Amino acid sequence: MSGDLVTQLVNIVGERHVLCGAAIGDIEFPWETHSGCNAKAVVRPASTEEVAAVMRCCNAARQTVVPFGGMTNLVQGCATSPDDVVLSLERLNAIEGLDRLAGTLTAQSGVTLQAAQEAAADAGLFFPVDIGARANCQLGGLAASNAGGNKVIRYGMTRDTVLGLEAVLPDGTVISSMNRYIKNNSGFDLKHLFIGSEGVLGIITRIIFRLRTTPRSHNVALLACDKFDDVVAMLAIANRALPNILSAFEVMWNNFYELAVQPRGRLAAPLAPGAAQYVLIETMGVDQAQDEAAFEALLEDLMAQDLVVDGMLAKSDRERELIWEIRDEVEPVIGAAHNFDVSLRSADIGRYVESVDAAIHAQFPEANVIGFGHLGDNNVHVSVKDIAWDEAAIRAVEHAVYGCLEPYSGAVSAEHGIGLEKRDYLPITRSSAEIELMKSLKRMLDPNNILNPGKVIDAA
Numbered sequence: 224m225s226g227d228l229v230t231q232l233v234n235i236v237g238e239r240h241v242l243c244g245a246a247i248g249d250i251e252f253p254w255e256t257h258s259g260c261n262a263k264a265v266v267r268p269a270s271t272e273e274v275a276a277v278m279r280c281c282n283a284a285r286q287t288v289v290p291f292g293g294m295t296n297l298v299q300g301c302a303t304s305p306d307d308v309v310l311s312l313e314r315l316n317a318i319e320g321l322d323r324l325a326g327t328l329t330a331q332s333g334v335t336l337q338a339a340q341e342a343a344a345d346a347g348l349f350f351p352v353d354i355g356a357r358a359n360c361q362l363g364g365l366a367a368s369n370a371g372g373n374k375v376i377r378y379g380m381t382r383d384t385v386l387g388l389e390a391v392l393p394d395g396t397v398i399s400s401m402n403r404y405i406k407n408n409s410g411f412d413l414k415h416l417f418i419g420s421e422g423v424l425g426i427i428t429r430i431i432f433r434l435r436t437t438p439r440s441h442n443v444a445l446l447a448c449d450k451f452d453d454v455v456a457m458l459a460i461a462n463r464a465l466p467n468i469l470s471a472f473e474v475m476w477n478n479f480y481e482l483a484v485q486p487r488g489r490l491a492a493p494l495a496p497g498a499a500q501y502v503l504i505e506t507m508g509v510d511q512a513q514d515e516a517a518f519e520a521l522l523e524d525l526m527a528q529d530l531v532v533d534g535m536l537a538k539s540d541r542e543r544e545l546i547w548e549i550r551d552e553v554e555p556v557i558g559a560a561h562n563f564d565v566s567l568r569s570a571d572i573g574r575y576v577e578s579v580d581a582a583i584h585a586q587f588p589e590a591n592v593i594g595f596g597h598l599g600d601n602n603v604h605v606s607v608k609d610i611a612w613d614e615a616a617i618r619a620v621e622h623a624v625y626g627c628l629e630p631y632s633g634a635v636s637a638e639h640g641i642g643l644e645k646r647d648y649l650p651i652t653r654s655s656a657e658i659e660l661m662k663s664l665k666r667m668l669d670p671n672n673i674l675n676p677g678k679v680i681d682a683a
């Protein structure tokens with residue numbers, strides 16, 4: 224990078240906010256999602272105008288730029304080379320406004336998810352997206368990766384909760400599309416270009432979210448089943464019995480559950496290990512008495528139909544938290560592993576996990592293949608551990624996981640995105656015409672291929 228460009232960046236954001244040299248190596252990735260930051264410089268603008276000025280400079284210098292939000296993505300979306308400039312959104316961290324009457328929250332993109340959830344709660348409203356990385360991930364990263372999470376079955380993905388946003392294009396043009404209405408069919412809805420595009424088309428700087436009514440009823444149960452087909456039957460029954468209030472239907476295979484509840488001094492096992500699968504069912508609504516009655520009637524029905532072999536209905540906030548901790552605290556439970564995130568028909572997920580398990584064990588008899596995920600959203604996570612990992616082993620496991628997906632026409636990413644990690648497998652899910660259109664859009668908006676190059680698609 225030329226000294227001129229550094230000088231220009233310093234002139235835009237101030238000397239304190241351009242890091243070079245050893246300071247870059249000190250940047251820590253939460254959750255160890257990436258292997259380290261190698262970059263020529265890290266620039267930390269504090270406003271949309273500064274982001275735009277940085278991008279104008281970098282575009283003129285043909286300097287590649289990698290946007291950093293909370294750096295919690297799981298697909299190498301923030302991978303850098305020593306030739307890149309990192310643009311960190313951490314200083315765009317203001318909640319600009321909360322309109323109680325309209326139920327909207329306007330914030331800069333560097334605000335953490337947890338801060339947005341707390342601001343909504345303070346105003347008596349509810350921020351409907353929730354993921355385990357809430358303390359670190361940022362609203363811009365959440366939107367850029369169209370994150371899903373724990374309540375998709377009830378409130379949808381991040382895309383469904385963004386009303387409007389502002390983004391800076393690779394050449395520094397600011398696209399302010401700060402719609403605040405539920406309905407706005409005035410031409411193309413441009414926010415969708417940036418939501419889920421993982422920072423390759425533009426840098427999101429501000430967002431307007433739609434908040435929801437705070438749930439006033441909350442029910443959680445943990446159920447054990449003998450076979451996966453019973454879990455699928457339960458999902459269909461729960462969908463019919465709990466319309467509008469079913470907020471989570473999460474599945475854990477026995478090996479996940481055993482790891483989660485093994486003696487760690489904190490998580491006791493609410494149900495004995497050993498069943499084929501465990502299911503967390505949750506409702507969120509507005510009438511505790513009515514919802515609890517419907518929930519208990521559902522549980523009785525499932526038991527009467529012999530779909531459940533054991534169960535626990537949480538009776539206190541602590542018990543509800545305990546059950547969620549078993550499902551939510553994935554990293555300490557699974558530890559070092561390769562993690563996959565795929566979508567397919569919920570009814571096919573059991574057979575799919577069996578086929579992945581068989582394909583991996585044929586090559587790696589010592590491997591541990593662990594299944595869990597958001598079954599209500601057609602989404603299963605598969606974690607593979609206890610393999611002596613090298614490049615060949617990683618590729619072999621990826622081929623097994625994605626190869627088994629093809630007969631089901633599944634999606635190689637349900638919610639984590641593509642990043643660098645899954646780019647080679649995108650053709651399993653997207654047609655060549657779709658990928659060509661993605662590349663055309665990238666080339667139109669970023670003809671110099673400077674913004675997060677190589678992520679999602681190779682448009683070089």
Ligand SMILES: Cc1cc2nc3c(=O)[nH]c(=O)nc-3n(C[C@H](O)[C@H](O)[C@H](O)COP(=O)(O)OP(=O)(O)OC[C@H]3O[C@@H](n4cnc5c(N)ncnc54)[C@H](O)[C@@H]3O)c2cc1C
Nearest residue numbers: 292293294295296300361363364367370371372422427638
């Ligand atoms: C413990 C844990 C639990 C998780 N659970 C879920 C889950 O349940 N569901 C789910 O969907 N995901 C989950 N994730 C992954 C999820 O995608 C991310 O946690 C989150 O959405 C990323 O936000 P971030 O701010 O960390 O973005 P980053 O990781 O910083 O960035 C994500 C991508 O977007 C780009 N980017 C970042 N900020 C911007 C911006 N302002 N404008 C444009 N591009 C930008 C980056 O270059 C990168 O390509 C989980 C991750 C962890 C570690």
